[in-house]
Amino acid sequence: LVTGGSVSVVRAFVMASILVVGVAREARPDTLNSLAAAATVLLVWRPTALFEVGFQLSFAAVTALVTLTPHLSHALPASWRYGALGAWITAPAIASVAATLGTAPVLLVHFGRAALGGLILNLPAIPLTGITLGSGIGTVVCAPIPVLAETFGALASFSAWLLVQISTVGANTVGGAAV
Numbered sequence: 001l002v003t004g005g006s007v008s009v010v011r012a013f014v015m016a017s018i019l020v021v022g023v024a025r026e027a028r029p030d031t032l033n034s035l036a037a038a039a040t041v042l043l044v045w046r047p048t049a050l051f052e053v054g055f056q057l058s059f060a061a062v063t064a065l066v067t068l069t070p071h072l073s074h075a076l077p078a079s080w081r082y083g084a085l086g087a088w089i090t091a092p093a094i095a096s097v098a099a100t101l102g103t104a105p106v107l108l109v110h111f112g113r114a115a116l117g118g119l120i121l122n123l124p125a126i127p128l129t130g131i132t133l134g135s136g137i138g139t140v141v142c143a144p145i146p147v148l149a150e151t152f153g154a155l156a157s158f159s160a161w162l163l164v165q166i167s168t169v170g171a172n173t174v175g176g177a178a179v
Contacts, residue, residue, distance in 0.1 A: 007042060007049055008058040014038035015062075031066045035059065056106045064102020069094055089123065096122035104179075117174035125166055132159040 003009045015034040022029030039059060042049050049055040072094045073081055080090045096119050104114040138152035 007052065007055045010042055011038040011058055011062070014041050035062055035066065053106065053110050057103050060102045060106050061099045064098045065095060068098035068101060072098060092123055092126035095126060114179055115177065116179065117170055117177045120174055121166055121170040125163060128159050128163050132156050132163060135159060
């Protein structure tokens with residue numbers, strides 16, 4: 001409700017709710033079933049959403065992340081998947097490739113092109129987004145302790161600034177890399 005109920009937010013909310021209920025019930029939730037439930041909720045709520053680009057991109061991206069990421073990951077040597085290399089470089093690169101492959105058909109149908117610059121730009125952007133979000137949450141949680149809240153706030157501000165810089169550089173350099 002706070003965000004206006006965009007397709008991606010409602011999808012994420014429904015999926016997260018199912019995950020929380022599954023954990024509370026000590027059941028292993030199935031991601032694709034959660035995704036299907038989110039699609040059902042959205043389409044019951046707003047049937048015309050099916051024809052919106054945002055709906056198609058959101059579900060295509062998540063479906064690709066869930067289905068392609070394990071296959072792409074297992075295609076790499078085990079040494080690339082674990083440790084710092086796996087956490088900070090390989091995992092974001094695999095996620096970027098999966099999301100790009102998953103959303104390419106939707107982008108091609110609606111816009112006649114699919115950008116490839118995100119494959120490179122997402123390498124630093126995905127970890128920075130996590131840092132920005134985590135620091136923002138830390139700011140709110142630590143609000144009663146001003147020193148901690150200010151520290152988290154400064155980190156969130158800096159990482160968000162870095163994201164803007166990456167976006168700007170990307171738009172000016174690899175932004176035109178498309179098929």
